[in-house]
Amino acid sequence: MLRLKPSYLFIGLLFSGYQLSSQAAGFALFEQGASGLGNAYAGASAIAEDASTIFFNPAGMTYLEGRQIVGALHFIKTNGDFDNKNSTPIGPEGGNLGSLAAIPNLFYKQDINEQFKFGLGISTPFGLKTEYDKNWLGRFHALKSELKTVNINPSLAWKLNDQWSFGFGVSAMWAQAELTSAVNLGAAESSINNKGKDWGFGYNLGAIYQVTPDTRLGLAFRSKVEQHLKGDARSPFTALNEVPGRTLNTDITADLTLPETLSFSSFSRLDERWDLLADVTWTRWSQFKTLTIMRDNGSNTEVGSTQEHWNNTLRYSLGVNYRYTDTLKLRTGVAYDEEAIDNNHRTARIPGNDRIWLSLGASWQYSPQTKFDVGYAHLFIKEARIYDDQRTAVPSRGLIAGKYDGSADILSMQFTHQF
Numbered sequence: 328m329l330r331l332k333p334s335y336l337f338i339g340l341l342f343s344g345y346q347l348s349s350q351a352a353g354f355a356l357f358e359q360g361a362s363g364l365g366n367a368y369a370g371a372s373a374i375a376e377d378a379s380t381i382f383f384n385p386a387g388m389t390y391l392e393g394r395q396i397v398g399a400l401h402f403i404k405t406n407g408d409f410d411n412k413n414s415t416p417i418g419p420e421g422g423n424l425g426s427l428a429a430i431p432n433l434f435y436k437q438d439i440n441e442q443f444k445f446g447l448g449i450s451t452p453f454g455l456k457t458e459y460d461k462n463w464l465g466r467f468h469a470l471k472s473e474l475k476t477v478n479i480n481p482s483l484a485w486k487l488n489d490q491w492s493f494g495f496g497v498s499a500m501w502a503q504a505e506l507t508s509a510v511n512l513g514a515a516e517s518s519i520n521n522k523g524k525d526w527g528f529g530y531n532l533g534a535i536y537q538v539t540p541d542t543r544l545g546l547a548f549r550s551k552v553e554q555h556l557k558g559d560a561r562s563p564f565t566a567l568n569e570v571p572g573r574t575l576n577t578d579i580t581a582d583l584t585l586p587e588t589l590s591f592s593s594f595s596r597l598d599e600r601w602d603l604l605a606d607v608t609w610t611r612w613s614q615f616k617t618l619t620i621m622r623d624n625g626s627n628t629e630v631g632s633t634q635e636h637w638n639n640t641l642r643y644s645l646g647v648n649y650r651y652t653d654t655l656k657l658r659t660g661v662a663y664d665e666e667a668i669d670n671n672h673r674t675a676r677i678p679g680n681d682r683i684w685l686s687l688g689a690s691w692q693y694s695p696q697t698k699f700d701v702g703y704a705h706l707f708i709k710e711a712r713i714y715d716d717q718r719t720a721v722p723s724r725g726l727i728a729g730k731y732d733g734s735a736d737i738l739s740m741q742f743t744h745q746f
Contacts, residue, residue, distance in 0.1 A: 352640040353586070353612050353667040354455035354474055354677065358401040358430055359383065359448075361739030364702030365658030365688015366646025370604025373535060373545030373592035377698075377743045378434035381448040383590070384533035384547040385482035385494025388436050388444035392745075397434040399700075399741040402427065407457070407678070407733035411464065415718075415725045418464035424457045424678075425733070441486070448480040452500070452549075453585055457676060465675045466509035467724040468715065470518070472676040473505045476585070480531070494533040501526050502554045504583065506676070510564060510575065511723035519575050521620055521630065523558030527585070541596040551587040551611070556580065557623065560630055571626035578623040579630055586611045602648035604660070612637040612667035633674065637667040644684070658688035658702070666709075673713045678731040680711035688739075700741040708733040 358364065360379025363371050374380075375387025378397040405425035436446040455474040459466065482496030503524040510517045529550040537543045562575035571577075590608040597603055619632040646660030662684035668677065688702035711731040717724040 352610055352642065352665055353615070353637065353679075354453050355586075355588075355610060356430065356451055356454050358403070358737065358739060359432055359450050359452070360397060360434065361399040361401065361702050361741030362688075362690065362700040362743070364401075364704055364737060364739045365660060365686050365700075366604050366648070367644045367660030367662035367684040367686040367704060369606045369644035369646030369660045369662070370545075370592045370594045371606055372533060372547040372590045373543050373594040374604060375535065375545075378436040378446060379432065379448075379741075381434050381436065381446040381480060381482050381496065382432075382450055382452075384535065384545045384592075385446060385484050385496045385531065386492040386533040386535045386547075387545070388446050388482070388484035388494065389486035389492040389535070391436055391444070392438070394437040395435070395743065395745050397432070397741060397743045399432040399739060401430045401432075401737060401739040403430065403735060403737050404428075405733065405735045407731055409463075409465075409675075409678075409731055410729050412729040413726075414464050414728045416464060418466075419460060419462055420729075421459035421463035421465065424459065424731075425735075426456060426458070428454075428456070430454070443486075444484040446482045446484070446496075448478070448482065448496075450478050450480070451476055452478050453502070455677065457678070459675070461509075465725075465727045467511050468717065468727055469506070469508055469675040471505065471507040475503045477501045482531070490537045492535045492537075494531075496531045498529040498531065498549075498552060499526060500529065500552045500554075500585070502556065502583065502585070504556055504581075510562065512564065513723070517562055517564035517575075519560055519562040519564075519630075521558070521560045521579060521581075523556030523579060523581055525554045525556045527552040527554040543594055545590070545592040545594070547590045547592075549588045551614070552585040554583045554585065556583055560620070560622075571622070571624050572628040574622075574624075575630075577630070579620050580623045581618065581620045583618065584614055586614065600650050604644075604646040604648070606642075606644045608642040610640045610642070610667070613639045615667070633676075634672065636669075636672045638669060640665040640667050646686070654692040656690040658686070658690070660684070660686040662686075666711075670712050670714070673711060674715055675713070675727055678711050678713060679733075680709040680731070682706045682708045682735075696745045698743040700739075700743070702737075702739045704737045706735040706737070708735065
């Protein structure tokens with residue numbers, strides 16, 4: 328059920344149907360610029376190193392001079408396997424759920440005057456894709472689950488004085504969700520594809536306080552974005568097409584709320600060589616309680632409903648930088664990222680769990696105007712147990728019981744140019 332010019336190149340990629348695999352709690356994506364990946368995004372709302380701060384904390388634009396463009400591309404390879412433990416009906420375990428994804432970001436910043444800065448970010452804050460083999464034992468629960476988003480985020484920053492900076496942005500977010508599953512007809516099987524899209528709107532706020540010349544603190548908030556998805560359900564099974572309250576072929580609607588986040592970061596220059604970065608990010612997933620797909624054909628009936636009962640999450644990260652030379656900076660970081668889903672409410676569509684990030688990265692100042700960044704992270708994902716018994720509500724769907732094992736690797740590259 329529905330759970331749910333270089334700039335031209337990046338905009339084209341963002342709308343081109345790239346595949347996504349969520350790498351943070353729920354279906355959030357932290358990959359917003361490659362310069363922070365080497366630190367596991369520690370200090371992201373305080374460091375203000377380049378124009379990717381537009382996403383993490385727009386107040387950081389006051390630390391950047393002139394015009395700057397940042398283009399980043401992230402390659403994400405996920406792996407996931409299901410291990411069956413007495414599920415019904417019996418059958419194959421679904422194969423590798425993972426895939427290779429490519430996610431681009433684009434950020435642009437320019438000065439209005441000495442106090443005010445303008446920026447524009449185009450990025451992907453949320454995304455998800457899981458896909459099982461078509462004959463797997465849980466096919467009546469899920470086959471394919473995919474969420475794509477594109478966020479357009481114009482922002483302003485204001486430098487009040489040498490200690491305080493503030494930022495504000497608005498978000499126009501496009502979302503598209505697609506969910507497929509098999510349908511058990513008793514003596515035969517069919518399938519259903521639910522697909523919907525919408526634009527939603529939100530905002531983000533940020534502040535940076537310069538405690539000393541070498542230490543600053545950042546606080547950033549991103550609002551929720553409510554999506555009222557509209558689309559259609561399509562199935563080869565057409566026998567009920569003349570029954571509005573039961574047909575599998577119909578226009579549909581579904582409401583999806585993408586959650587708000589609050590981040591607190593610190594950045595400290597310890598000496599001429601070393602920096603220390605830290606971050607705590609809270610995400611309000613608890614409002615994601617139920618997802619219901621409704622027929623939009625006058626019958627006011629459900630195509631399906633899924634109980635979610637997600638929890639709020641915290642993400643903790645710590646990183647260090649080492650300036651090896653005047654032109655080469657080395658990075659490392661670690662993060663612990665809580666999952667929003669507990670064992671009692673895990674489903675086959677999003678079978679994630681808590682994860683640990685280990686990251687490395689480097690920045691090369693090629694010239695006074697141009698910088699290249701590269702980062703790599705490996706994610707260790709905790710074993711995720713599932714016991715999703717839908718035999719009482721919908722006996723034909725059966726029981727999924729077992730565990731998931733997974734991991735992920737992220738490679739990010741970024742080009743930054745000052746002009």
